[in-house]
Amino acid sequence: MARFIQSCPRTSTGPEDNNLGKVRNFFHLHMVSDSTGETLMTVSRAATAQYENVQAIEHVYPLVRSVKQLDRAIAEIEGAPGIVLYTLVDPEIAHRLERACRELTVPCVNILDPVFKVFQSYLNVTLTGRIGGQHALDADYFSRIEALNFTMLHDDGQIPGDLNEADVVLIGVSRTSKTPTCIYLANRGIKAANIPMVPGIALPFQLDEIRHPLVVGLVASAERIQHIRQNRVLGINPVGRLNEDYIDRKMIAQEVALTRKLCAERGWPLIDVTRRSIEETAAEIMGLLREHRAEAMSGQTL
Template sequence: MKRGQIYFHLHLVSDSTGETLLTVGRAAAARYENIAPIEHVYPLVRSPRHLDRVIADIEAAPGIVLYTLIDREIADRLETACREANVPCVNVLDPVVDLMRSYLNLPATGKAGAQHALDADYFKRIDALNFSLMHDDGQLPENIEDADIVLVGISRTSKTPTSIYLANRGVRTTNLPLVPGIPVPDRLLKAERPLVVGLIASPERIMHIRQNRLLSINAADQDTPYVDKTAIAQEIAYSRRLCGEHGWPMIDVTRRSIEETAAAILALWDQHRYGVGSTRPGFV
């Protein structure tokens, strides 16, 4: 625990996986400085017996309760227990569902975990994930034309985690490392279908990440061009020139999270697919 930080118990009760509650809870908690939730996640709560255990935990460690429960009887029991324990409790989806019901004039389906159904979108995400793992870090460059997006950049520009995140959105992504003096695959230069995006970062950020990488693997040689700021600056300059020559848009990831980088890439991909605006070279 960090010194000076205030902690509170956050109970997340779901009849599905709890991913929605985790996202909402963390997004809300991030609005407060020096505040951090102690997360208690209860997935697949679909029976009174399971709910009894959840209520016992809430009473033992009072805090805030967020829930998504389709079964009205179980939800009412949870709300009653929270009221009696003087614990704040809210169904995070009800306001949105009610708004949609009012606008669409249609009843909502009462199916827990409906967003996780094994439908075509689900299998599309699995296919994209398999593709991205098989084509990580320059593997199988002959399949570039089968990708939706190709990420290029020097070492430690978050190419792999960004590829995995995009794959979870159903986007087939491959990534290729850029190394000065080593030509990029000819297939990349001739690729027509995929969107090619260059990822760059400041020399200071790259140097810091690479130093930590060497420390994590207990590398004996810490005095190497891999972590030399001047050498890194030259690598970044090479990336800029290459992307500029081929009209590939660039994204500076220095102060971006993986999610923010992926959002910018998906916006460029929409332009690439549908021709909305243009994918001119430059920074996003």
Template structure:
């Protein structure tokens, strides 16, 4: 078959659960093709033939790549058969991994739709972490900082809040404290013994750009030290000195995604837990 070059590709993601696994896998792979735009069609909670037929109709209307996580053999077979008939690649994302488990363990799996979303202890730990994190955003409720697993400190626009929420989704209770020129940090921060404290910084150019966009969205005056490059550089220098003095790890988020920042924090957290 001759090579075909597409500027876009339709991705049909078919799941009998939430589809989160498929979305994560599809985006991880699609990111490797910078010149191709992936158009996602997500079909969660597909659990009947009637629902599947609607999906197949959409696939016929916009052929592309089909990825699926369907536990029921009947639905899987129907989807694969129809995709083969219309010449569309169709892949079960979990099948290769299930095969490795089956081979290694010497036993068959027990099919459970959405098995990773059961209401177990881990699930409720994540909910507890989210509740704590939302209540301790932007320096709120510092009196119980010692209950946190991680405390993030940094100047405005260093992605403290989204990083905190991402960590909370991993079951890590996370508080974040803003570093503001002329305003002392909460005294409770000097008294904590349990949490890992991590400083976040970014380049002055990046901070200024984000802050300018923020002011623009608020229709606010940008003639302020908040977006002055030298003032921002001074804030960053202060954060560096603070973290060095306290012995807190410091992470530059300039070129990091939230996920990459969180991964670096989790690596520090693992070391912190081992040393405790």
């Protein structure tokens, strides 16, 4: 039987929220890691998202590498029983956690164990047991840092002179998530720049001269952009006069239409982000980038 600790009516978060008035059930979710805990959070949130009206109260215990640190986590688990997920390389610490969870009669899962077993069976290799191996300061790590620096320097149309050094250039009207998408891409080692489409302001001429980067247009529905812009303007200047053109739906629709036309004329792929998360948008861009690079390599070998 599920052990939900509380429930309450969910409040509306915007015009697209269809769960108004529904009861949302909460449960404790404990994540114990000898590294950052990012893997656990990603997996647990993906799993929780599959259950309607269920919300996890997250307890994260990162960098648990000693018995003393683990015992503090176990004490909190005892005080707020719930599901326990863990990634612990040290077998002594892992066994201690599993034993404590059995005594508390709470479920406890090593989320990487099935993956490790498949790898060992298929590759016939020995597990190294290296804590935080995915966070090693290797060439890929420094490549991501370089990409992030590039992306921050080239946000919102800055320094257009070296756009050709980018891997991806995003264009779009205000509030189409260009900046957060670029940052997400940078964390994957992709140098991303973004250029805003502003009525009455020409795009930088360098955009016509670049050859290396993939250029992608981002659009959203006029209704969605209007809603985001209104919230942003009121948040910045709650008592001041609103920029009527900036939040006018007809003007926004014209901006979106101009972006669509420009991308069609120049053969740039276009992504509608109206109902997409940043991760989904970035995933499609990375797929387009792979195709773009493959075409470039094919052209060089001809």
